[in-house]
Amino acid sequence: MADAFCNRDWDDTGLGPKENWPTCLKVAVDIMLSADAQIVMFWGEDFIALYNDAYRPTIGSKHPQALGRPARENWGELWGDLEPLLRRVLDDGETVAAKDRPFYIERHGYPETVYFDISYSPVRDDTGKPLGVFCIVNETSERIRSEKALRESEERLRAIFSQTAAGIGQLDLDGRILLANRRLSEIVGYTEAELLTMHIQDLTLAEDWEENARLLEQMVATGQSFEIEKRYVRKDGSLVWVSNSVSALRDSGGKIRQATAVIIDITERKRAQEVERRLAAIIASSDDAILGTDLNMNITSWNIGAEKLYGYRADETIGRSVLMLVPDDRLDEEPAILREVSAGRKVEPYETKRRRRGGSQVDVLLSVSPIYDVYGRIVGASKIAHDISARKEAERLQAVLVGELNHRVKNVLATVMAIARQTFGRDEAYRTGVDAFEARLASMSRAHDLLTHGSWERAALAAVVEQSLSPYSPERFQISGPHLQVAPRAVVSISLALHELTTNAAKYGALSVPAGRVVLSWWIEAGDPPRLRLRWQESGGPKVEPPTKRGFGSRLIESLLAAELRGKVSIIYDPDGVLCEVDAEMTDAWEYDTSAPA
Numbered sequence: 001m002a003d004a005f006c007n008r009d010w011d012d013t014g015l016g017p018k019e020n021w022p023t024c025l026k027v028a029v030d031i032m033l034s035a036d037a038q039i040v041m042f043w044g045e046d047f048i049a050l051y052n053d054a055y056r057p058t059i060g061s062k063h064p065q066a067l068g069r070p071a072r073e074n075w076g077e078l079w080g081d082l083e084p085l086l087r088r089v090l091d092d093g094e095t096v097a098a099k100d101r102p103f104y105i106e107r108h109g110y111p112e113t114v115y116f117d118i119s120y121s122p123v124r125d126d127t128g129k130p131l132g133v134f135c136i137v138n139e140t141s142e143r144i145r146s147e148k149a150l151r152e153s154e155e156r157l158r159a160i161f162s163q164t165a166a167g168i169g170q171l172d173l174d175g176r177i178l179l180a181n182r183r184l185s186e187i188v189g190y191t192e193a194e195l196l197t198m199h200i201q202d203l204t205l206a207e208d209w210e211e212n213a214r215l216l217e218q219m220v221a222t223g224q225s226f227e228i229e230k231r232y233v234r235k236d237g238s239l240v241w242v243s244n245s246v247s248a249l250r251d252s253g254g255k256i257r258q259a260t261a262v263i264i265d266i267t268e269r270k271r272a273q274e275v276e277r278r279l280a281a282i283i284a285s286s287d288d289a290i291l292g293t294d295l296n297m298n299i300t301s302w303n304i305g306a307e308k309l310y311g312y313r314a315d316e317t318i319g320r321s322v323l324m325l326v327p328d329d330r331l332d333e334e335p336a337i338l339r340e341v342s343a344g345r346k347v348e349p350y351e352t353k354r355r356r357r358g359g360s361q362v363d364v365l366l367s368v369s370p371i372y373d374v375y376g377r378i379v380g381a382s383k384i385a386h387d388i389s390a391r392k393e394a395e396r397l398q399a400v401l402v403g404e405l406n407h408r409v410k411n412v413l414a415t416v417m418a419i420a421r422q423t424f425g426r427d428e429a430y431r432t433g434v435d436a437f438e439a440r441l442a443s444m445s446r447a448h449d450l451l452t453h454g455s456w457e458r459a460a461l462a463a464v465v466e467q468s469l470s471p472y473s474p475e476r477f478q479i480s481g482p483h484l485q486v487a488p489r490a491v492v493s494i495s496l497a498l499h500e501l502t503t504n505a506a507k508y509g510a511l512s513v514p515a516g517r518v519v520l521s522w523w524i525e526a527g528d529p530p531r532l533r534l535r536w537q538e539s540g541g542p543k544v545e546p547p548t549k550r551g552f553g554s555r556l557i558e559s560l561l562a563a564e565l566r567g568k569v570s571i572i573y574d575p576d577g578v579l580c581e582v583d584a585e586m587t588d589a590w591e592y593d594t595s596a597p598a
Helices: 002-007 022-033 058-062 076-092 141-163 182-188 206-222 267-285 304-310 334-341 389-426 426-455 459-467 488-505 552-563
Strands: 038-043 048-051 096-105 112-124 130-139 167-172 177-180 226-233 239-250 256-265 289-294 299-302 346-355 361-372 378-388 477-480 480-487 519-525 531-538 565-574 577-585 591-597
Touching: 022 048, 022 112, 022 130, 022 378, 022 477, 076 096, 076 112, 076 130, 112 141, 167 182, 182 239, 182 256, 206 226, 206 256, 206 389, 239 267, 289 304, 304 346, 304 361, 304 378, 334 346, 334 361, 334 378, 361 459, 389 426, 459 477, 459 488, 459 519, 480 488, 480 519, 488 552, 488 577, 552 565, 552 577
Parallel strands: 477 519
Antiparallel strands: 038 048, 038 130, 096 112, 112 130, 167 177, 167 256, 226 239, 239 256, 289 299, 289 378, 346 361, 361 378, 480 591, 519 531, 531 577, 565 577
16 A cells, blocks of 8 residues: 555645645554554545555455545445544544444445444644544454354254253263253253252163263263163153263363263153054964055065964065965955055955965955055055854854754654644544644744754844745735844744734734735833833724633733743734734843844
């Protein structure tokens, strides 16, 4: 800048030739040019700018045109802020000083706010009058920005420290807690103030401390960070699983002085892992064949039960198509299963066959459920196959035995019929009784047929009614009632009773004329135990006359049926039609559904 001052033609400036400058200006310029400090001087009423080399970078592209020109020309963007400061010095003789004074300036082609330490002093002539302003400045913009960035960084760190979902603790090398955040306090149940009086060993379950201490000692010796999963003992005595990530903190000389620990509560994850472990153990040890497939029907998992059932080891099946287990006549099952699973639906257990090693087939009860990944997407299917070969064989044997029993019962009934015909058949007086006896035996035989179809366990009341009324036109009957499974002994009794009622109606009652009708209904009355109510009502037949004596059929209905059903049976000979009502106690041997029609 000294050369610029020497070579500059000052005649065209407000200062005039250098030889005419006042002594105070010359002295001030000499001081300014030789100084290392950033100095700018504004002279006279126009505040003509003079500055040194140290100051030049602070005005950027304003140099060199600013030298020797009025300040307003080159500091126009901040003149409203700068002029009052300069006026205080030039007009009033004040000294103006400030630390980190902000100024708005455009020195590099774009607007920015910069900061300066400033000291503005008057330059006086021999009479003491201020003729210019001597400005010693020091730009502090970089420091201000660094301090601001540091403050913001510290604020972010404080926010992270206090608001993070992870617990954070700072320890000395003996394990004493020096700093703890709110989340760590929540994890262990102690206040932050209480934690600062504790040692990390105080929180750690005793049996987990040995490994923790070893790793901490290793970190102090080598600086190597470590992670450990362990249990903390909460203030209330309960245990919490945590994952600790511990790192060394070094001083400016690189020596390890402290440690920081990031602590995450993993209790729920540990519980989930334990559940998974138990489920895996159950699956692995289950006697049922459990396997997994992907959506391409390739096998992805295979338990011991599958190995036992199908005869293949896991390494022989994983990666292969599940169709290897499906008989040729059932190959359409797997695509149908895949469609259900892909739609998120479970395939309820159903009986089917699967193929073993060697080609033999096995009866299984198969159920299939979708497999979901962690994002809730369906990625495959879980299949459980229960071996039902023994049950199917037992059912086949039972069917044979029941068939044989039914055959033998029918042979006995046929023998009884033959004996009755041989005994009474020659005498015409017994013919009617023999026919009735045969009809009753036939009714019993049909009831036995129903029980045979139900494996001698139960029979549907609707089926009993349908079979008992089968000899007659369905249009003659109005039948209604809920679905009801009747105990075996009651099946025979109800069949015999309905046989007697239809026989009587066909001879003397509603079924003896074309217009006659019968309404047969039953319902269940709530109670403990519940009760069955059954009603037979004839109409449209001949006028009913009460019998002069009770026949066998009436006695059979009122006595046998009442005894078998543990209830009451009444027959009313109403002139408009016979009415029979049954009120019976339902036992555990009965099953019913009041919502389902007959």
